[in-house]
Amino acid sequence: MKGGLAGLLPCLHWLRTYNRAIAAQDGLAAAIVTLMLIPQSLAYAMLAGLPPITGLYASILPLVAYALFGTSNALAVGPVAVVSLMTAAALGGIFPAGSAEYVAGALLLALLSGLVLVVMAVLRLGFIANFLSHPVISGFISASGILIAIGQLRHILGIKAAGHNAVDTLGALWRGLPATHLPTLAIGIAALAVLYLARAHLRGWLCRFGVAAGLAGNLARTGPVVVLLLAVVVVSLLDLAAAGVAVVGAVPGGLPPLALPPLDAGRALQLLPAAVLISLVGFVESVSVGQTLAAKRRERIEPNRELVGLGAANLAAAVGGGFPVTGGFARSVVNYDAGARTPMAGALTALGLALTVVLFTPLFRNLPQAVLAATIIVAVLSLVDLGALARTWRYSRPDALAMAATMLGVLLVGVETGILMGVGLSLFLFLKRTSEPHIAVVGQLPGSQHFRNVSRFQVVESPTVLSMRVDESLYFPNARYLEDRVAEQVSRHPGIRHLVLMCPAVNLIDASALESLEAIAERLRAAGIQLHLSEVKGPVMDQLRQSDFLDHFGGRVFVSHYEALLALDPETTQRALEAGG
């Protein structure tokens, strides 16, 4: 990491070489991303249980903040589906839906999330994201997609139906079905159909009509904003709002006032666990998008810097009337494909959205909620990858179990419970996997100084010296297992007077394993057997010298295992060396 001001503000680096050509590329990318972000921002705010306009607010200042502090040239931050769902889950249990407290809670959550990310950056805690293994993240995103889609169906049907989990919600939808509002359903289905076709086929059709591939792709990306405008026109002309079609309604014009969210220590403490999870999930998603895009140009992003960038974006969301944000996959790819060269593209996108807020909010008054719901459903269903479960099951059962636990947790209990269940189960299975390392009894290969596993090779075993090779670092997950294996082998070899542990693969002996070694040495001594070590690596020896183990365990540390056997049972060893080769 570079120091000084340029180290804190990566933008000082790229601004030095900024010119008109780069600006033109950034500008084009910004225009396309703006058009893409308008419907998404409105929709994800609704998903988070917030007034749709806050989605636009959350796409202005955070983008500027990320442009100043972030390192990815193409990452586009803003509201994303999964984080919006997590926001709704965090706030829903505490604040009444639609209340001013709920909106203030979202600001507080963004503030906490920003602080968590910045603290993680300062303390270099980015590795915590490793707790979220890939199967957990993948299962979490798939299940969230399903949960989100089910939750939005009520807007398509024009009914009220909510539940505590996916099954609950489906039940409520089923019971509410007779009350379906047909004009709303018609708009919803039309929007779903057009959005799906635009996403799946528009680009191909445009190409067939002779539009250049790049332009066709960019035009296809503006499908949602066109659908949105069409819907507003239809609803306004037919006065469908009066006919009972739920619309966004009056939206305050102008930019949001800058202000710190109301601070309440009790509330903050209550929201902190959710803020941590939101930060971690957002960080993992964002870094993986950022790395993928950076690699295409043989660049790289620095994960610790990304923490600062995302933290700044969330702090900006908190003071600018938004809610938690992170880097989105689809919009970042669009940004990249449209030619974004520097984070300036993000700042220009923010400008586009600010103009939208200032000039076009009256348009959104007649925007039907069913169209926003359709936007969400089409976007999130592309996140659902149920095949991943089968693929993971074929590859690794423990990973598939963790994924399944996460999905079931998210669908049947809740978003946070689901992810915690997945993390818990991964850690649990990881510990199980590492708790029984390979430990082999070894003997001398005749005619050589080499020692190999007695169950795989024809080797010579000393009648008085037992040799065991440990094929793993010794630390708390496996320390007691070592005690157990030693006890087992000693009870099977009644004639032995020495036990030599061969440690060429031991990279670490932690305090638990040291205690185990001491217990082993003491127990062996009580049974008239002396413990020795062989082939201990340098750093491990250095650490052992920090304890008094080497002074007290009574045995020797041999540089090679052959040397150990030569010292402890010269007769057998010499004979084996001279035996056929």
Next chain:
Amino acid sequence: MKGGLAGLLPCLHWLRTYNRAIAAQDGLAAAIVTLMLIPQSLAYAMLAGLPPITGLYASILPLVAYALFGTSNALAVGPVAVVSLMTAAALGGIFPAGSAEYVAGALLLALLSGLVLVVMAVLRLGFIANFLSHPVISGFISASGILIAIGQLRHILGIKAAGHNAVDTLGALWRGLPATHLPTLAIGIAALAVLYLARAHLRGWLCRFGVAAGLAGNLARTGPVVVLLLAVVVVSLLDLAAAGVAVVGAVPGGLPPLALPPLDAGRALQLLPAAVLISLVGFVESVSVGQTLAAKRRERIEPNRELVGLGAANLAAAVGGGFPVTGGFARSVVNYDAGARTPMAGALTALGLALTVVLFTPLFRNLPQAVLAATIIVAVLSLVDLGALARTWRYSRPDALAMAATMLGVLLVGVETGILMGVGLSLFLFLKRTSEPHIAVVGQLPGSQHFRNVSRFQVVESPTVLSMRVDESLYFPNARYLEDRVAEQVSRHPGIRHLVLMCPAVNLIDASALESLEAIAERLRAAGIQLHLSEVKGPVMDQLRQSDFLDHFGGRVFVSHYEALLALDPETTQRALEAGG
């Protein structure tokens, strides 16, 4: 594990060869342990917040159950200090002190604890105990000892003073000091002094007076029961109970009725987390005592069988009027030293305690609580080992931090919080430690087919092929780190067209790492670089074949790294081979 009835009941095994000589040895050990257990059982029941007599109940049936199902020949189960403290902590927040519900809660807790242990045995989940690393257990026991000693001071002072944590309790003691009951204090201090001297010096004094060492040791162990009897005599003669010295009071005579504890699903669910922690701590302690004693005779215990034995003991405690029990260190050593040969010694101890309950309970009426408190204090202070913190700090900082967190948690917040903080921090630091494995860029040793770290050896690097060696299994804690290191090295080597990951030390590639490899391959391809693997172990290749990675990643898997370089950059490789040796 042997199957059939003898597999389930290890006692069938040793009963076959049982004879009068063994019975005599077991009988002597049982007599000594009985005398030792009487004061301890009464005292630990008081520590658990229960009527002292329940301590004796908890030392009858559980011992019989362990004799039937356990595998250790010397382990003596019953109430122990730390588990009694955890019992008090679990029940204290839920039931009013001294109520019938509290006593019933203790039975339910023992039942749950027994079920947890049996379920762990059936599902072979003994490895879960590995979550409790040695520093956490050690810190937990030291801090518990301090907490227990502080908590018992009120009985010595004869005042009422309790707090939510150690600091709180000390404050309450300080404020209560003026109300000290002097006769109680005199008895308490006398008991403390005699017990301390008996523990520290009695054996030596007896030896000096010509008593044989073995007999002297056994006599010294009966010190507490003598103190207890003396105190009863003094209190009865001087009628000190009437003078305000708190005594045990009327104790129901006779054996407890056998009955299932009242079952209440809600309560059970509430107590389950505490029951799990109690089971784990009890199991870890018990296994470590059992292993130590078994090793002295070159025997071994099977941890999974111990789960069954301890589970049976706790279930027996639940139906026999007791509370959670486990194997105790001091009493097991006494049992062993006194010559116990089979678990029959435990059954005979149970008989001795049953006789005590039937015949001698009237004696306990005038037993001062201060003497029980003194028994507890002298016993638990021997558990406190503050030097361990300094020793661990010298040996390993992360382990010392986990130990300190556990101790602070236990002292300042509570028993359960403390152990959970320690476990959480150990897992966290463990993950941090494993999340950044050693990954080296390697080059060819001139004149050889060997490849070594470029920063340690004078080696030849190919201008078009980057070679990286991974010195650790690839799994979720380090998968993203690998992505990051690869991105870093690729950005430093602009000319390369191939990247070969050398995997001789990779024992596992889990689903997270597989995703990372796929992401790496894809990102490299986008940058015009092809990924290859070399020296992949057989089992890892077998697992990779379960996925479609090998078909899609576009590169080759080479048996040796030399072969890879020979295929990808024959010119440089050939030249390096022919260069000086």
